[in-house]
Amino acid sequence: MSHVRFDVDEGICTITMDRPEVRNAVDGPMAAELHEAFLRFGEDDTLAVAVLTGAGGTFCAGADLSAVGDPERRNQLDPDGLGSGPMGPSRMEIGKPVIAAVSGHAVAGGLELALLADLRVVEEDAIFGVFCRRWGVPLIDGGTVRLPRIVGQGRALDMILTGRPVGAHEALQMGLANRVVPVGESLAVAHHIAEQIAAFPAECMKVDRASAYRQWDLPLDAALRSEGANGVPMVRSEGADGAQRFADGEGRHGTF
Numbered sequence: 001m002s003h004v005r006f007d008v009d010e011g012i013c014t015i016t017m018d019r020p021e022v023r024n025a026v027d028g029p030m031a032a033e034l035h036e037a038f039l040r041f042g043e044d045d046t047l048a049v050a051v052l053t054g055a056g057g058t059f060c061a062g063a064d065l066s067a068v069g070d071p072e073r074r075n076q077l078d079p080d081g082l083g084s085g086p087m088g089p090s091r092m093e094i095g096k097p098v099i100a101a102v103s104g105h106a107v108a109g110g111l112e113l114a115l116l117a118d119l120r121v122v123e124e125d126a127i128f129g130v131f132c133r134r135w136g137v138p139l140i141d142g143g144t145v146r147l148p149r150i151v152g153q154g155r156a157l158d159m160i161l162t163g164r165p166v167g168a169h170e171a172l173q174m175g176l177a178n179r180v181v182p183v184g185e186s187l188a189v190a191h192h193i194a195e196q197i198a199a200f201p202a203e204c205m206k207v208d209r210a211s212a213y214r215q216w217d218l219p220l221d222a223a224l225r226s227e228g229a230n231g232v233p234m235v236r237s238e239g240a241d242g243a244q245r246f247a248d249g250e251g252r253h254g255t256f
Contacts, residue, residue, distance in 0.1 A: 002018075002033060003017070003018050003019045003029070003030045003033060004016065004017060004018060004030060004033035004034055004036075004037050005018050005055075006037050006040065008047065010195075010198075011046060011047060011048040011049070011198045012047070012048065012049050012050070012051065012191065012194045012195065012198060013040075013041050013044075013047050013049075013050050013051070014050075014051045014053065014187075014191075015034070015037045015038070015041070015050055015051070015052050015053070016053050016054065016055055017030070017034070017052075017053070017054045017055065017059075017060055017113075018054075018055040019055075020054075020055045020056025020057075020058065021056075022061070022064060022066075023054075023056075023058040023060070023061035023104070023105060024054040024055065024056070024058055024059065024060045024061060024110070025060070025061045025062060025063065025064035025065075025066075026060065026062070026063055026064055026086075026087050026088065026109060026110075026113075027063070027064040027066075027067035028067060030064075030088070031084070031085075031086060031087055031088035032084075032088065033088070034087065034088030034089050034113075035084045035088040035089050035092070037089075038050070038088075038089040038092055038094060039092075041094075041096070042092075042094055042095055042096065047096070048096060048097075048194075048197065048198035048202055049096065049097045049098070049099065049194040049197050049198050050094075050096065050097070050098045050099070050194075051098075051099050051100075051101055051187070051190045051191060051194055052098060052099070052100045052101070052113065052114075052116070052117055053100070053101040053102075053103075053186070053187050053190070054102075054103065054104070054110075057103050057104050058103065058104035058105050059100070059101075059102045059103055059104055059105060059106040059110055059113075059114060059126070060105070060106060060107075060109065060110030060113055060114075061105055061107060061108070061110055062087075062107055062108030062109035062110045062111075062131065062132060063086055063087060063108065063109040063132075063137070065135065065137070085112075085140065085141040085142065086109065086140060086141055087109045087112060087113055087141040089113075089116060090109075090112055090113065090116055090141035090142045091141075091142065092116075094116070095206060095210070096206060096209075097118045097119070097194075097197055097205075097209060098116065098117040098118055098119075099117055099118065099119045099120075099121060099190045099193055099194055100113070100114045100116075100117035100119070100120045100121070100190070101121050101186035101187040101189070101190035102114055102120055102121065102122045102123065102126045102128075102177075102186055103123040103125070103126060103183070103184075103186050104123075104125065104126060104127070105126075105127050105129075106126060106127070106128050107127065107128065107129045107130070107131040107132075107165075108129075108130065108131045108132035108137065108139075109132070109141050111128050111129065111130065111143060111147075112139060112141035112142050112143040112146070113141070114128070115142060115143060115146035115147055115150065116142065116146070118209070119178045119179075119190075119193065120171075120176065120177050120178050120179075121177075121178065121179045121181060121186045121189045121190040121193065122168045122171055122172070122177035122178075122179065122180050122181070122186065123168065123180075123181055123182065123183045123184070123185065123186045124168050124169075124180060124181070124182060124183055125168070125183050126167070126168045126171070126177075126186075127165045127166070127167060127168075128159070128165070128166040128167075128171055128176060129159065129163060129164060129165040129166055130143065130159050130160050130162075130163045131163055131165075132163075133160070133161075133162070133163030134163055139160065143160070144156075144160065147159065147160065147176075149216060150175060150176060151174045151175050151176050152174075152175075155174045168180045179193075203234060203237070204234040207230050207231060207234050208231070210230070211223075211226065211227045211230055211231070214226060215227070
């Protein structure tokens with residue numbers, strides 16, 4: 001039985017974690033399904049944006065700890081930190097935008113899956129947290145890497161060390177959430193944002209997105225050179241086309 005749904009509509013795929021009876025906790029087989037879903041998204045040139053969400057009013061409660069003692073269901077643990085992460089796609093480099101539509105709890109490994117996304121649309125009842133702190137389970141799906149990059153070292157360490165719950169509005173204040181919406185509306189709002197992104201010239205957007213991530217590994221001067229080297233071809237292709245459309249009158253007076 002599949003616990004991950006993959007739905008496609010006009011260039012946008014929705015990846016749904018579908019184990020609501022355990023708050024979408026991820027065991028080994030489900031992690032493999034999530035990994036395969038993101039591979040499929042990355043390899044399909046007709047898909048521009050992915051939306052990651054959870055069924056049943058919860059995003060994801062993390063890894064399914066009941067599977068730890070079951071060799072058929074336990075999550076993958078590579079002692080060298082190689083391979084796919086225990087939650088599935090968490091160590092992938094995804095080349096296209098991902099939006100997380102978060103309702104209910106996004107905690108422990110579920111928080112780490114939300115951090116995988118570029119943007120997080122969060123319902124008012126959402127709770128983030130490193131709840132695995134209380135069980136002695138470490139963050140090994142990107143949490144210690146992505147969380148400080150998104151919210152800053154101090155705020156990240158507050159969450160990582162205390163394991164305290166962080167509500168939607170605090171998440172918005174610290175930059176963990178990009179939008180806070182009423183309960184039940186995160187998926188619709190995420191799809192609306194995805195449609196806006198998908199309507200833009202795709203290659204230019206992907207180059208800018210890649211540059212924003214790549215700069216973390218580079219000194220300032222090298223990051224600026226990389227931005228220019230990757231951006232110039234876009235100016236000559238999609239940028240030239242866009243400039244011509246503007247010159248022809250498109251986009252005047254705030255219309256697009």
